[in-house]
Amino acid sequence: PRARDxxxxxxxxxxxxxxxxxxxGQVAVGHVTLxxxxxxxxxxxxxxxxxxxVFADRxxxxxxxxxxxxxxxGATQVQELGEIETPILLTNTLAVGRGVEALVRHTLAQPGNAHVTSINAVVGETNDGRLNDIRAARPTVEEMRAALANARPGPVTEGAVGAGTGTISFGLKGGIGTASRRVGEHMQGVLVQANFGGTLRVDGRPVAGVPEADADGSIVLxxxxxxxxxxxxxxxxxxxxxxxxxxxxxxxxxxxxxxxLVFSVGPGAPLGNDACSPLFEAVIEAAEEAILNALLMAGDMDGYDARHDRPNRVAGLKL
Amino acid sequence: PRARDxxxxxxxxxxxxxxxxxxxGQVAVGHVTLxxxxxxxxxxxxxxxxxxxVFADRxxxxxxxxxxxxxxxGATQVQELGEIETPILLTNTLAVGRGVEALVRHTLAQPGNAHVTSINAVVGETNDGRLNDIRAARPTVEEMRAALANARPGPVTEGAVGAGTGTISFGLKGGIGTASRRVGEHMQGVLVQANFGGTLRVDGRPVAGVPEADADGSIVLxxxxxxxxxxxxxxxxxxxxxxxxxxxxxxxxxxxxxxxLVFSVGPGAPLGNDACSPLFEAVIEAAEEAILNALLMAGDMDGYDARHDRPNRVAGLKL
Amino acid sequence: PRARDxxxxxxxxxxxxxxxxxxxGQVAVGHVTLxxxxxxxxxxxxxxxxxxxVFADRxxxxxxxxxxxxxxxGATQVQELGEIETPILLTNTLAVGRGVEALVRHTLAQPGNAHVTSINAVVGETNDGRLNDIRAARPTVEEMRAALANARPGPVTEGAVGAGTGTISFGLKGGIGTASRRVGEHMQGVLVQANFGGTLRVDGRPVAGVPEADADGSIVLxxxxxxxxxxxxxxxxxxxxxxxxxxxxxxxxxxxxxxxLVFSVGPGAPLGNDACSPLFEAVIEAAEEAILNALLMAGDMDGYDARHDRPNRVAGLKL
Amino acid sequence: PRARDxxxxxxxxxxxxxxxxxxxGQVAVGHVTLxxxxxxxxxxxxxxxxxxxVFADRxxxxxxxxxxxxxxxGATQVQELGEIETPILLTNTLAVGRGVEALVRHTLAQPGNAHVTSINAVVGETNDGRLNDIRAARPTVEEMRAALANARPGPVTEGAVGAGTGTISFGLKGGIGTASRRVGEHMQGVLVQANFGGTLRVDGRPVAGVPEADADGSIVLxxxxxxxxxxxxxxxxxxxxxxxxxxxxxxxxxxxxxxxLVFSVGPGAPLGNDACSPLFEAVIEAAEEAILNALLMAGDMDGYDARHDRPNRVAGLKL
Structure with missing residues (x-):
């Protein structure tokens, strides 16, 4: 279930x-799950x-x-120019090179890009090597391109899917989660690849029966x-x-x-500094709920721990 | 009471x-309260x-x-050189210039500094103008020097003292708070000047009867x-x-x-990146508890709202 | 003479x-020379x-x-908010606190600022302690305010004036210098407080008879x-x-x-990234020429070396 | 010829x-030239x-x-952890993904790395699309690995080789160049992939007959x-x-x-801030001379301009 359920x-x-x-706006999300x-x-x-x-309309x-x-x-160019020029791919730690290649091929192949010679691919990652044979060169470039091709507006599949298939959070199964917030006339959404740890709190409250202080991993928001x-x-x-x-x-x-990583699909002159406070507060809430959704939607998973070369089993969060 | 009480x-x-x-170590704290x-x-x-x-032994x-x-x-030099060369002063927003002058005078006057010609004074501030006539040029340079002269090891007075005398947090009276954590053989401490807002949580739990979403202000840790x-x-x-x-x-x-701002009094070769994780976790805890102590120790306060030119009264947190 | 002379x-x-x-635009410059x-x-x-x-119109x-x-x-706020809210003061290293105080007093005193309670003073400095008794607390707050009051549009006095009175560059007398460049419809100007060193080149050519490798000091542009x-x-x-x-x-x-530090007086929607290249190139030229003007206009100077507690004499650049 | 010739x-x-x-130290360089x-x-x-x-000994x-x-x-991890864990690859703009993949495969294949699951590949690039069909997916992953396998200590081939094969600088043929400086007991070296522009100066002097203000391109040092x-x-x-x-x-x-990007092969406790000045100055010199060597060693080149879909010819610098 999602948190609100x-x-x-x-x-x-x-x-x-x-x-x-x-x-x-018309944001779309696509997964490839292996x-x-x-x-x-x-x-x-x-x-x-x-x-x-996206290369033409950044x-x-x-x-x-x-x-x-x-x-x-893609980090330095986003920070330098203040824009993205490709979609965003999330994947595992050792697949980033293939993700870059996939976004380059995707961009070169789009109508209107016949003379493009420079592309800043944006690829985030976390390490799924506790459940996945991360050394085995999956997803491939073509599988990454499938995630791009699969992207759709509408409801987002959460949990152990896409870049969240093998992730772990708080010693529990992590995954992909999302949430959004309306702030006056504006809409903000967050999607996370949750693979980090610490001591889990659900809306501030401790949770019984959770592995203690498993702090491995990372997150991309x-x-x-x-x-x-x-x-x-x-x-x-x-x-x-x-x-x-x-x-x-x-x-x-x-x-x-x-x-x-954040992008804006809002056209027009930028709002002033003062207008930011409610947008700031709402993104905190959405990020927390997106992570919670990732955990709640993930379920149990059997897999392979590549660091220790052995099978592994990770439970999903049950509240 | 403090949180642990x-x-x-x-x-x-x-x-x-x-x-x-x-x-x-031998860290000392001094207040001047006006x-x-x-x-x-x-x-x-x-x-x-x-x-x-401190100028000689940074x-x-x-x-x-x-x-x-x-x-x-003092921000850019701390970041560039990775050291401090003066004590740290906290005060109100419009007193930073006088705080810099006080640290310069303090440093020039110390034995061994007769030929010093360059001093990077470190002064933090938050805005106490909701309870204090911040436009009135207090503390003076000499009053700041008194805070330096008052510094002592041992227990630290918390709440509405020193740089926290007129601060507000979550719409309640804020102030100075502190806490520490032992991490293996190491000790870490945090002192805060709490003057910020949002929606108060005490160890994750919401608090009844608190002003809603008062998000003004700032914090120095x-x-x-x-x-x-x-x-x-x-x-x-x-x-x-x-x-x-x-x-x-x-x-x-x-x-x-x-x-x-953080400083280390630990001599010797730096620890590696991997050794940082428990130190990181402990500073999160100490910061949260230091803020809570600041709120709990502050009490009620009558004063003057300089932005609106009128008297003001702010209640302290009672749990 | 200036470089173009x-x-x-x-x-x-x-x-x-x-x-x-x-x-x-209507940029004005004022000096106080002691x-x-x-x-x-x-x-x-x-x-x-x-x-x-400036506080109202940033x-x-x-x-x-x-x-x-x-x-x-003032560094962190300029970087965070992308604006200045006071004029800019340049002075000596140990006078920054008094410079901050001067800008605070200046701003509080301006019509329309009766309820201002937060001011980010922007003060740059270099160290004139090789010709000036920098420990002696000059300029005072009031002397700094005089520099603000003296500001005028029109030609700028260069050389050993204002914040450049006691500065040294390349072992020669440094000072204040300025230059500007027209870039299409736009105008850019640079003013420097030159107090740095190295191996002097004039438009790329080495200069005979200059002190060797005097690399002390700093610069604010x-x-x-x-x-x-x-x-x-x-x-x-x-x-x-x-x-x-x-x-x-x-x-x-x-x-x-x-x-x-850079500020724009150009109203309207920001230019795109691509439009920046000629502006970038022009600022390089103007900076180099401003420094050269500072050196050429400075003349010889007798003074006091505060670090070594002795008289000092520094020659001006002659070409 | 090199500059010193x-x-x-x-x-x-x-x-x-x-x-x-x-x-x-024992730094080695390898090229693959296509x-x-x-x-x-x-x-x-x-x-x-x-x-x-390198993964084990960073x-x-x-x-x-x-x-x-x-x-x-690899930018953010180098900055965060202050170390590299792979060799460095330089290549063209659209080959970075394949460069990352090559370093990942190289690292996984090394003895002792059987359980490695996280690798921060360091790959720099400039755009050779004015002489090279950069859209054509060369070098391949295997070709990149050949550059790693080719690495040798000793003299470095310069000019239109390796990652400099198709680069352009100042409208002239650019390429790979290198230089070093002894600073007391220490040695510093620079290798550049020169592909940038502007107005060429040779040791400060303008050069006749050079294309005017060709400012395209980039550089990695x-x-x-x-x-x-x-x-x-x-x-x-x-x-x-x-x-x-x-x-x-x-x-x-x-x-x-x-x-x-800089790395140190010097063991032991870090030198203090004050010791840096001659090292700073020497790196300026070595960088300038490395770029000059890249230009002087490059020669003329015929190729293909991928942005304009036409043949192109670029002359080498002759002094």
């Missing part, structure tokens, strides 16, 4: 109709900011890095907003999402590579 | 003997990293800026550790303290200038 | 009518972005820090543009000014605190 | 025996910090980003030092290399993605 609603702003990142044999538990998740040619964007111990591709913000204020907005991560109990360990 | 203990690491920043007439509710708080000549240091909407003096860390890892440590801020309910609003 | 013109863009920062007895060789320079209330701004070994006040740029692109523009510093031969030593 | 020596520090990055038919003019260059297992490292308009892989520096001071060292770029005439245009 259990009567859990985080914060004070109302969610959008789908309570998902796809509530924002569950094969005893060892393959991985995948990729694509977020498309709009249905057009959303303003920002990136906040809470802990840069990760392999996020992708945030969409239709509020027109400068890249500077988008970056500030992104940084607030880490408060949702803190509230659910992340230990923010050395090894937890934590990234928040 | 009410049976509230945040997190899983044990506090030091005083549960205060003064548990770390409560005069109907309008003056301000002051300064000094943190001395050690009893010697602690490694780091600064993390969550929201730079503040007047923190000063962190001391005896773990020998590189300036890079000190900066990472500082950034984790914001998770304590998030957990207690900060809205992280546009206007909330949030800074964490 | 000697037939030296740096780069390919034409200067404005005054070849000064005051070519941009030459007293054997020991006082210091001062302050004020740059006013426009003749109105120019977009950016700050680039090449070497943060300096005491620049203040840049004005009437191009409407986002704060992100203003920051990028500021960073390019360091190329002018590199070309004239700075050694970029550990001790050289090098800062570039 | 023409009597050109930049700066005041002496070069090492090879005047190459391979003067530092010149095929009318259209393929590309390649890759590998820099190995030492002959051992050099301290820093990264300075002057202009983040590039696709540099790889710096090796045997001075033991903290990652913070390595990052500061890296930033100084941009002064060499400025001196040779870069326009630092919007489109020029300029990156400097």
């Amino acid at each position: 259990l009567g859990l609603s985080i914060g004070r702003f109302p969610p959008g109709p789908l309570n998902a990142i796809t509530d924002v 569950i094969e044999g005893d060892r393959t538990r991985t995948g990729a998740t694509a977020i498309l900011p709009h249905p057009g040619n 959303p303003r964007a920002g990136l906040s890095v809470l802990n840069g111990f990760g392999k996020f591709a 992708v945030i969409a907003t239709d509020a027109p913000l400068s890249s500077r204020n988008l970056t500030r907005l992104a940084s607030r999402s880490f408060a949702g991560l803190a509230r659910i109990g992340s230990a923010l360990s050395n090894g937890s590579g934590d990234y928040a | 009410l049976g509230l203990s945040i997190g899983r690491f044990p506090p030091g003997p005083l549960n205060a920043i003064t548990d770390v 409560i005069e007439g109907d309008r003056t509710r301000t002051g300064a708080t000094a943190i001395l990293p050690h009893p010697g000549n 602690p490694r240091a780091g600064l993390s800026v969550l929201n730079g909407f503040g007047k923190f003096a 000063v962190i001391a550790t005896d773990a020998p860390l590189s300036s890079r890892n000190l900066t990472r440590l500082a950034s984790r303290s914001f998770a304590g801020l998030a957990r207690i309910g900060s809205a992280l609003s546009n206007g909330s200038g949030d800074y964490a | 000697l037939g030296l013109s740096i780069g390919r863009f034409p200067p404005g009518p005054l070849n000064a920062i005051t070519d941009v 030459i007293e007895g054997d020991r006082t060789r210091t001062g302050a320079t004020a740059i006013l972005p426009h003749p109105g209330n 120019p977009r701004a950016g700050l680039s820090v090449l070497n943060g070994f300096g005491k620049f006040a 203040v840049i004005a543009t009437d191009a409407p740029l986002s704060s992100r692109n203003l920051t990028r523009l500021a960073s390019r000014s360091f190329a002018g510093l590199a070309r004239i031969g700075s050694a970029l030593s550990n001790g050289s605190g090098d800062y570039a | 023409l009597g050109l020596s930049i700066g005041r520090f002496p070069p090492g025996p090879l005047n190459a990055i391979t003067d530092v 010149i095929e038919g009318d259209r393929t003019r590309t390649g890759a260059t590998a820099i190995l910090p030492h002959p051992g297992n 050099p301290r490292a820093g990264l300075s980003v002057l202009n983040g308009f590039g696709k540099f892989a 790889v710096i090796a030092t045997d001075a033991p520096l903290s990652s913070r001071n390595l990052t500061r060292l890296a930033s100084r290399s941009f002064a060499g770029l400025a001196r040779i005439g870069s326009a630092l245009s919007n489109g020029s993605g300029d990156y400097a």
